[in-house]
Amino acid sequence: MPVFPIRSSARRALGAALLGLAAVAASAQDMSGGTDIARRAIHVCAACHGEGGRSASAAYPSLAGQPAQYTARQLKDFRAQQRAEADNKAYMWGVSALLDDDTIQALAEYYAVQAPAPGRARGPDRLLKEGRRLFEDGVPGSGIRACAGCHGERAEGAAGFPRLAGQHADYLERQLKGFSTRLRPHGVLMRAETAGMTAQQMRAVAAYLQSL
Ligand code: HEC
Ligand code: HEC
Numbered sequence: 472m473p474v475f476p477i478r479s480s481a482r483r484a485l486g487a488a489l490l491g492l493a494a495v496a497a498s499a500q501d502m503s504g505g506t507d508i509a510r511r512a513i514h515v516c517a518a519c520h521g522e523g524g525r526s527a528s529a530a531y532p533s534l535a536g537q538p539a540q541y542t543a544r545q546l547k548d549f550r551a552q553q554r555a556e557a558d559n560k561a562y563m564w565g566v567s568a569l570l571d572d573d574t575i576q577a578l579a580e581y582y583a584v585q586a587p588a589p590g591r592a593r594g595p596d597r598l599l600k601e602g603r604r605l606f607e608d609g610v611p612g613s614g615i616r617a618c619a620g621c622h623g624e625r626a627e628g629a630a631g632f633p634r635l636a637g638q639h640a641d642y643l644e645r646q647l648k649g650f651s652t653r654l655r656p657h658g659v660l661m662r663a664e665t666a667g668m669t670a671q672q673m674r675a676v677a678a679y680l681q682s683l
Contacts, residue, residue: 481530484518485562491515492569509577512570516578519562525588529641530558536587541633542579546570548656555654556645588637592682602679605672614667618676621660626683631657636683643677 495511516534520526524534534542548554549567570578592599606626609617621632628634635643647668650661665673 481562485565488515488518489565489569491518492566496569506573506577508571508574509581512574512578513581515566521588523585524582525585526639529639532642533588533638534582535585536627536637537579537582537634538628538630538632539576539579539583540630541628542582543575544631544657546575546578547572550575553656556649556652587634590637590681590683593640594678598675599679599682601672602675602677605676606679610667610672614663615672616664618664626680635680638680640674640677640681643680644673647673647677 492512492515495508495515498511516524519531520534521528521531524537526533545554546563546567549559549563550570552560552564554563567575605615606618609615609620618626618635622628622635623632626634626636628636646655647661647665648670649655650658650665653662655661
């Protein structure tokens, strides 16, 4: 699986984030619980995930518009050191270790109501068309179900099914490839879904989803 190399600038961002979160946690006694703490923690998250969770770099997924249930579950999987892809191990294990359940819930609810990042069409028309067909119809007979059936007609997500619309194509493709590695404990449905997918199909559907 391609791993985003941890550049020194990213290392610095992580160091600053952990210091920032430690300071937020240390002052938690002055605050009235998860929502207050989350309000401060959001500035730390923004250093990587962008303002309001609209990420400018494919190294970091956008969080804006993601259903709260999905985000909360990922943060708990990171904290339990269960979602374990290299990039998440390097970044999100440390970040999530400092978050309690109330703060996780408040963060998840904050991102759920942020305006999502706008779609960006990149790549030739035929690639986007191929991706759209896969998203809407799956590939009957080869075990690939229509993505829309779980992720929503416009890939807007719901409950435990993540929003995919407008997400960075490179991030989506990394996840699609990664589901075969069993490093995502809640990726069972996606492991079955991606087992029959070719690299080209992953590229096409990721490009289409980023364009939404
Ligand atoms: C130093 C950088 C950095 C900081 C700070 C950071 N993250 Fe992350 N986050 C990452 C990286 C890197 C990934 C995973 C990228 C990958 O898998 O390709 C990630 C992944 C995630 C995911 C998974 C998204 C998905 O679609 O499954 C969530 C949720 C998340 N972060 C929430 C947060 C929250 C909330 C905060 C603040 C409390 C935060 N992050 C702070 C770097 C960071
Ligand atoms: C049977 C339901 C189902 C179908 C069909 C399905 N998915 Fe998923 N998908 C899920 C669930 C559930 C998750 C969340 C896994 C987790 O919590 O770790 C997920 C997660 C993902 C993720 C990770 C998102 C992130 O932010 O990290 C991607 C990418 C994805 N699906 C793409 C697709 C594509 C593309 C298709 C169609 C080819 C598809 N899915 C079809 C249920 C489904």
